[in-house]
């Protein structure tokens with residue numbers, strides 16, 4: 001099976017990395033970091049961006065800068081990577097877990113509405129696997145209750161909702177550039193926003209409480225920390241961003257071919273993006289068993305040379321840390337609990353081969369279902 005490896009790099013990464021190495025500034029104050037922030041933020045259709053060392057601290061930076069903390073609740077979908085929930089816990093607020101929708105795997109706005117209390121400050125939309133949550137319905141909900149709509153867009157680089165890119169629709173959008181993401185520097189993250197004052201608070205927090213107007217290096221105005229991205233990360237990410245649009249096109253072409261070759265397969269179904277979600281970047285190819293045994297299926301598919309993962313082993317609230325009393329609020333999540341038993345995902349590199357490889361992957365999926 002000729003599935004390309006991930007990550008990929010080329011001459012452009014080397015050229016930019018050499019430029020950093022030859023400079024006297026390898027850290028976050030190298031202009032390459034500011035350039036990456038400008039390039040990525042503009043690509044995602046937002047106005048301000050603050051980069052950081054990973055996509056976990058970016059979530060914490062955003063929440064902290066919004067003043068969310070002890071006594072506050074933040075509504076989080078039961079299916080996500082743990083950082084969406086721990087960021088809420090780490091700022092001292094309480095995550096409130098609600099169910100997802102069965103076809104998009106994203107937060108169910110009806111369930112979210114039922115979970116709002118007088119303590120609720122925000123709702124997190126996590127665009128799981130790439131397809132976006134119901135942003136219009138979530139916006140109506142957050143506007144009606146005076147809440148922040150936040151985007152954990154760690155899976156959604158280049159994904160679009162009615163022509164606007166992920167992360168630019170909420171109060172802030174947070175991205176990860178961890179090793180498996182569709183663009184990567186091994187680690188990395190950014191928060192984007194259209195709110196200038198919020199972006200300044202985020203930058204000050206990530207830069208040891210300094211002011212953003214160039215005031216003295218040794219004057220610290222608020223309690224911050226050092227979350228800065230290095231120039232090496234930025235150099236690699238500038239090159240990765242330049243390649244992203246063609247990669248998204250390739251993954252979409254191959255995904256459409258794959259689906260067309262599997263229309264008659266009754267054993268499995270795939271995650272569905274909503275019609276408003278006009279571009280899906282395919283961070284993950286998420287599927288679920290309609291018939292048959294998932295453990296057998298994923299084992300067979302791996303053996304046939306198609307990498308895959310049998311989904312998260314549990315919902316977020318089933319993690320040991322959220323079993324502690326008063327650590328969270330949990331609403332009924334039958335869809336999420338079903339998803340963890342029946343679902344699986346294939347990494348995006350599965351969609352980055354040539355046509356013949358995609359045809360071979362479709363044959364392997366058929367064989368694994370049999």
Ligand SMILES: Cc1ncc(COP(=O)(O)O)c(C=O)c1O
Pocket residue numbers: 054055056057080081083084126152154155175176177178187188189
């Ligand atoms: C949905 C989601 N949010 C946040 C993160 C955290 O990003 P990082 O690994 O860069 O800290 C991830 C990471 O993989 C993720 O999948």
